[in-house]
Amino acid sequence: MSDPKILASRFPADFTFGVATAAYQIEGSTRADGRKPSIWDAFSRMPGRVHNRDTGDVACDHYNRWEEDLDLIQEMGVEAYRFSIAWPRIIPDGTGRINEKGLDFYDRLIDGCKARGIKTYATLYHWDLPLSLMGEGGWTARSTAFAFQRYAKVVMARLGDRLDSVSTFNEPWCSVWLSHLYGIHAPGERNMEAALAAMHTTNLAHGLAVEAIRHVAPNVPVGLVLNAQAVIPGSDSPEDLAATERAFDFHNGAFFGPVFKGEYPASLLSALGGQMPSVEEGDLAVISQKLDWWGLNYYTPLRVSDDPSKDAVFPATLHAPFVSQTVTDIGWEVYPPAMRSCVEDLYQRYELPDCYITENGACDNTALVDGVVDDQRRLAYYADHLSVVADLARDGYPMKGYFAWSLMDNFEWAEGYRMRFGLVHVDYDTQVRTIKTSGAWYSIICKTAGAQ
Numbered sequence: 001m002s003d004p005k006i007l008a009s010r011f012p013a014d015f016t017f018g019v020a021t022a023a024y025q026i027e028g029s030t031r032a033d034g035r036k037p038s039i040w041d042a043f044s045r046m047p048g049r050v051h052n053r054d055t056g057d058v059a060c061d062h063y064n065r066w067e068e069d070l071d072l073i074q075e076m077g078v079e080a081y082r083f084s085i086a087w088p089r090i091i092p093d094g095t096g097r098i099n100e101k102g103l104d105f106y107d108r109l110i111d112g113c114k115a116r117g118i119k120t121y122a123t124l125y126h127w128d129l130p131l132s133l134m135g136e137g138g139w140t141a142r143s144t145a146f147a148f149q150r151y152a153k154v155v156m157a158r159l160g161d162r163l164d165s166v167s168t169f170n171e172p173w174c175s176v177w178l179s180h181l182y183g184i185h186a187p188g189e190r191n192m193e194a195a196l197a198a199m200h201t202t203n204l205a206h207g208l209a210v211e212a213i214r215h216v217a218p219n220v221p222v223g224l225v226l227n228a229q230a231v232i233p234g235s236d237s238p239e240d241l242a243a244t245e246r247a248f249d250f251h252n253g254a255f256f257g258p259v260f261k262g263e264y265p266a267s268l269l270s271a272l273g274g275q276m277p278s279v280e281e282g283d284l285a286v287i288s289q290k291l292d293w294w295g296l297n298y299y300t301p302l303r304v305s306d307d308p309s310k311d312a313v314f315p316a317t318l319h320a321p322f323v324s325q326t327v328t329d330i331g332w333e334v335y336p337p338a339m340r341s342c343v344e345d346l347y348q349r350y351e352l353p354d355c356y357i358t359e360n361g362a363c364d365n366t367a368l369v370d371g372v373v374d375d376q377r378r379l380a381y382y383a384d385h386l387s388v389v390a391d392l393a394r395d396g397y398p399m400k401g402y403f404a405w406s407l408m409d410n411f412e413w414a415e416g417y418r419m420r421f422g423l424v425h426v427d428y429d430t431q432v433r434t435i436k437t438s439g440a441w442y443s444i445i446c447k448t449a450g451a452q
């Protein structure tokens, strides 16, 4: 079902349609107006870390072209813009001096949204940790949680009066496991003890930031964006079913547990407790404060089977084969039913507030030919996943909004610029933006929903 008007008519009248981006992926101007390096500025310069040694130095030049980009969002009829704020622009060393010029940029951006009738959904942390904080250990150091709380306070005191929503973190799974255990994202560590420390500091930082936001900007709805893994067993064998449960606890429970239940999963504690940092009295109460909403970033399922080897480390799982034949250009299986089962499973396990799909989309590298990017595979991906979200809303799940990832092609982290997720094509030589076929289609969804 890809008729955008029919699809749009299946959503509740107050459902929000938006687009999402993140600071380091689009802004460029990494040295402008007092910004100092983040861990990604350093990481992307290390050999072998990022495809083609691409960096975010220029990216989509959004720092200079933000007005044109907001015009595009408005022209597409998109109701809300989810963007992130770069900590190294606001407090360039992580602690210490506040950089007013950095705040000024987001002031202009937010006012620009308001002037165009676009709702503002800000994320405080989308992976660009000020590099100076690595001297203390970055996310592995408890002190970083308190530095983050101060940063949250500074941002909300200046911008909170014009934000429609704020989230503390984007995808802690990535900034913890992918960055400190699997070594794929900055700072590129591969160490379980460090990863567990980063996990707890991040959870604590989330809680401390919620406290600060409630204090400084009590009217702004606060949430947390998680890329919950839609874990699916590779078979019905008892071993694979047990492996699936362990994978859930490790990938999801490590964040959902403390935030929504005030506890770490028992299986994680019993397997890895000896390597955990100290969880101080009161930490879990700070972490588990009530949220107004949570965000799900969903792209693909995680199929697992048991890893029977003796030295397998918790959660001791292997990747099970894909079931669907459809795979995006980045190699991720396309399987919309897992989006539904993931939401169902999470609402069964936890008491969760309202839900936004804060990211969903496909890597489709269809080229620009004669001024057109006819990205039918991305369009089909959106149609199938939006249909799942409409069904969830119909079935009583509190689905409040959907943000397409991404507004435009951008710096795709370790993949550099070769993987494209945009509704809008970016020519990195000329910085010309071209709305793709999927973008025009999504625009009809937004305009139809807006007229309801």
Ligand code: IFM
Pocket: 022, 025, 171, 297, 359, 405, 412, 413, 421
């Ligand atoms: O580009 C990323 C984004 O920064 C976080 N979520 C997943 C996207 C696609 O990989």
